[in-house]
Amino acid sequence: xxxxxxxxxxxxxxxxxxxxxxxxxxxxxxxxxxxxxxxxxxxxxxxxxxxxxxxxxxxxxxxxxxxxxxxxxxxxxxxxxxxxxxxxxxxxxxxxxxxxxxxxxxxxxxxxxxxxxxxxxxxxxxxxxxxxxxxxxxxxxxxxxxxxxxxxxxxxxxxxxxxxxxxxxxxxxxxxxxxxxxxxxxxxxxxxxxxxxxxxxxxxxxxxxxxxxxxxxxxxxxxxxxxxxxxxxxxxxxxxxxxxxxxxxxxxxxxxxxxxxxxxxxxxxxxxxxxxxxxxxxxxxxxxxxxxxxxxxxxxxxxxxxxxxxxxxxxxxxxxxxxxxxxxxxxxxxxxxxxxxxxxxxxxxxxxxxxxxxxxxxx
Amino acid sequence: xxxxxxxxxxxxxxxxxxxxxxxxxxxxxxxxxxxxxxxxxxxxxxxxxxxxxxxxxxxxxxxxxxxxxxxxxxxxxxxxxxxxxxxxxxxxxxxxxxxxxxxxxxxxxxxxxxxxxxxxxxxxxxxxxxxxxxxxxxxxxxxxxxxxxxxxxxxxxxxxxxxxxxxxxxxxxxxxxxxxxxxxxxxxxxxxxxxxxxxxxxxxxxxxxxxxxxxxxxxxxxxxxxxxxxxxxxxxxxxxxxxxxxxxxxxxxxxxxxxxxxxxxxxxxxxxxxxxxxxxxxxxxxxxxxxxxxxxxxxxxxxxxxxxxxxxxxxxxxxxxxxxxxxxxxxxxxxxxxxxxxxxxxxxxxxxxxxxxxxxxxx
Numbered sequence: 001x002x003x004x005x006x007x008x009x010x011x012x013x014x015x016x017x018x019x020x021x022x023x024x025x026x027x028x029x030x031x032x033x034x035x036x037x038x039x040x041x042x043x044x045x046x047x048x049x050x051x052x053x054x055x056x057x058x059x060x061x062x063x064x065x066x067x068x069x070x071x072x073x074x075x076x077x078x079x080x081x082x083x084x085x086x087x088x089x090x091x092x093x094x095x096x097x098x099x100x101x102x103x104x105x106x107x108x109x110x111x112x113x114x115x116x117x118x119x120x121x122x123x124x125x126x127x128x129x130x131x132x133x134x135x136x137x138x139x140x141x142x143x144x145x146x147x148x149x150x151x152x153x154x155x156x157x158x159x160x161x162x163x164x165x166x167x168x169x170x171x172x173x174x175x176x177x178x179x180x181x182x183x184x185x186x187x188x189x190x191x192x193x194x195x196x197x198x199x200x201x202x203x204x205x206x207x208x209x210x211x212x213x214x215x216x217x218x219x220x221x222x223x224x225x226x227x228x229x230x231x232x233x234x235x236x237x238x239x240x241x242x243x244x245x246x247x248x249x250x251x252x253x254x255x256x257x258x259x260x261x262x263x264x265x266x267x268x269x270x271x272x273x274x275x276x277x278x279x280x281x282x283x284x285x286x287x288x289x290x291x292x293x294x295x296x297x298x299x300x301x302x303x304x305x306x307x308x309x310x311x312x313x314x315x316x317x318x319x320x321x322x323x324x325x326x327x328x329x330x331x332x333x334x335x336x337x338x339x340x341x342x343x344x345x346x347x348x349x350x351x352x353x354x355x356x357x358x359x360x361x362x363x
Numbered sequence: 364x365x366x367x368x369x370x371x372x373x374x375x376x377x378x379x380x381x382x383x384x385x386x387x388x389x390x391x392x393x394x395x396x397x398x399x400x401x402x403x404x405x406x407x408x409x410x411x412x413x414x415x416x417x418x419x420x421x422x423x424x425x426x427x428x429x430x431x432x433x434x435x436x437x438x439x440x441x442x443x444x445x446x447x448x449x450x451x452x453x454x455x456x457x458x459x460x461x462x463x464x465x466x467x468x469x470x471x472x473x474x475x476x477x478x479x480x481x482x483x484x485x486x487x488x489x490x491x492x493x494x495x496x497x498x499x500x501x502x503x504x505x506x507x508x509x510x511x512x513x514x515x516x517x518x519x520x521x522x523x524x525x526x527x528x529x530x531x532x533x534x535x536x537x538x539x540x541x542x543x544x545x546x547x548x549x550x551x552x553x554x555x556x557x558x559x560x561x562x563x564x565x566x567x568x569x570x571x572x573x574x575x576x577x578x579x580x581x582x583x584x585x586x587x588x589x590x591x592x593x594x595x596x597x598x599x600x601x602x603x604x605x606x607x608x609x610x611x612x613x614x615x616x617x618x619x620x621x622x623x624x625x626x627x628x629x630x631x632x633x634x635x636x637x638x639x640x641x642x643x644x645x646x647x648x649x650x651x652x653x654x655x656x657x658x659x660x661x662x663x664x665x666x667x668x669x670x671x672x673x674x675x676x677x678x679x680x681x682x683x684x685x686x687x688x689x690x691x692x693x694x695x696x697x698x699x700x701x702x703x704x705x706x707x708x709x710x711x712x713x714x715x716x717x718x719x720x721x722x723x724x725x726x
Contacts, residue, residue, distance in 0.1 A: 081475045081476075082475055082476050082477075083475030110444060111444035111445040111446070111474055112446030113477060114445075114476060115476035115640050115644060140614060142606075154665075155662050155665050157667055157668055157673075158662075159666045159667060159668045160665050160666055162661055170603075170606045172606065172614075180602075180606065182599075182605075182606055184599055210668075232596040232597075233597075234596075236545075236547055236596060236600065239533075239543075239547075242543055242662070243535065245658060246503065247535070250651050250654035251646075251651055252645050252646075253651075255654055273640075275476065275638060277446075277638070279614065281443065281446045281614065282441065282614060291612065292609055295608060295609065295613065299518050302518055302522070302523050303521065303522045303523055304520055304521060304522060305521060305522045306577065308521075311518045313605065314605050
């Protein structure tokens with residue numbers, strides 16, 4: 001590694017093996033451990049580091065507190081026609097999300113469209129992963145997450161928070177390349193970006209946050225003193241957040257679980273709705289995907305605005321980052337790596353059993 | 364009316380009767396004429412005047428050009444499981460939208476969820492009307508419109524337009540009151556508001572438009588000289604617009620109709636997808652609607668920001684305007700009324716057969 005531990009770099013498969021080993025030591029069955037580690041590493045590969053392996057210590061902490069049951073398997077709690085309700089049984093959210101998406105795809109193949117609710121599921125991870133999973137099976141899909149409590153999102157026109165970040169995702173398969181994927185919080189900025197700005201000592205852009213008295217602020221510290229985040233796009237983003245709250249919670253029934261006492265507070269009454277639509281519902285799927293291909297080509301051919309390299313399609317930044325990181329590895333802050341080592345040790349995996357970043361050149 | 368023709372005011376039922384009479388004289392069956400006029404008047408009642416009776420002369424012009432077939436009835440062109448494809452047969456879009464929503468609700472009641480494509484449909488009118496129609500039958504719903512051509516919306520990071528305004532709508536039924544309804548163009552501003560700003564000689568807000576060279580502009584005139592509109596909320600609104608394009612067009616097959624030569628260009632290859640989800644899919648519908656009621660109450664109780672009267676729920680501005688206009692009538696610009704009179708005369712309905720605004724006090 002040389003003299004600085006500022007950053008370390010690993011190939012994806014090394015981080016995957018490491019994560020799987022740690023989760024297994026923490027009580028997860030081998031297959032579960034591998035699935036969860038893989039989901040985290042994929043988030044890193046796609047550039048969403050806030051949903052990547054830095055979550056390992058957090059997940060272990062939740063296991064220790066009984067909030068995540070590492071051996072729990074999702075089950076279908078109810079089904080009717082083209083719908084199903086999947087319970088994560090308070091296990092890893094990734095397992096619940098993947099199982100629910102499998103179920104949504106299966107029913108979309110049968111009925112043309114499906115809606116699958118997900119409840120009792122903890123942190124679902126990067127929700128874009130589920131629309132990608134559906135796209136790989138020729139399905140358009142969307143995910144609406146709601147019920148994450150009353151922090152940190154302010155309703156449009158308000159001076160105090162009343163909603164969670166309520167992420168949404170939507171995607172569509174494209175012939176011969178990565179799908180179109182939208183995946184974001186309905187707040188103007190993600191909480192992860194506030195952490196980054198604080199650590200860098202930089203102000204936030206204007207128009208994204210208010211302080212506890214409802215006044216606009218750009219100071220990242222203010223967020224941690226009862227500050228709150230404005231919705232993206234004013235009333236338009238706010239409305240999406242409300243729909244996510246309703247579809248993710250009121251529709252699925254995530255509000256009513258009485259066994260939620262052990263889960264982390266933010267997830268106790270959270271839920272998600274996954275809607276899948278088979279690309280072949282109205283015409284041959286290959287035709288729909290070919291038209292999607294023509295659209296992404298048309299968008300990329302638009303001359304970029306001054307200072308912009310090129311017009312990107314939704315999901316393209318992630319696809320580009322994935323190509324680059326698959327080739328050259330995933331870079332982690334030294335602090336992140338040390339916290340993973342400590343987490344590993346806490347479940348009996350000594351550092352000598354884990355890879356050393358010294359084995360690889362840091363760029 | 365007094366000396367000024369600046370505005371006139373009519374009760375909704377008078378405008379409805381007028382509109383129905385005109386459409387019938389233009390070749391629409393009595394029932395069709397009433398349905399279309401009713402949809403336009405309802406848009407006025409809800410404050411969406413750009414989708415109201417000012418469209419009557421435009422629709423008549425389209426009938427004259429053979430773009431709208433006034434006697435055409437929508438038909439189910441295909442069906443499979445929980446999906447159906449409705450063709451408007453190049454009749455009034457409102458008929459197609461209402462029929463498709465009926466179909467979506469029926470299938471959502473049977474399968475829990477449904478997806479209905481709408482093609483060959485001309486102007487669908489106010490798309491929020493369809494999620495309201497579904498909400499009245501205890502269904503959450505969403506509408507995605509795509510394929511409206513390559514004007515006026517700029518992809519995020521671009522310097523030229525490549526998409527239509529691609530409106531979207533979503534809604535959820537609420538116990539004991541109007542549903543939550545989101546209904547907007549995915550551009551930062553609606554074209555109708557540019558017309559209003561131009562007529563008033565006022566600049567547009569910054570950040571909504573670029574000129575033909577890709578430079579930011581606030582001059583409404585610039586829009587009519589190959590100007591283009593930015594998406595709302597940067598890449599987030601842009602991504603929604605791309606999803607609407609894919610679901611409304613690539614999925615439904617709206618791009619492939621060869622009989623579209625007579626339709627107005629913007630609608631030739633446009634389509635929409637309506638997704639309906641029964642509120643009782645995962646729990647009793649009344650429970651879901653009661654939780655929705657608790658959410659809207661929670662949102663309204665949030666202390667408003669400075670200068671804001673109160674926090675509103677999505678759809679509440681429309682519900683308020685509807686109450687007010689149902690009581691006190693719909694106000695139209697004198698110019699709008701004169702153009703309706705002229706349109707009426709063009710299909711053989713003389714002004715003396717239409718109501719006179721002089722019968723009513725103008726406020």
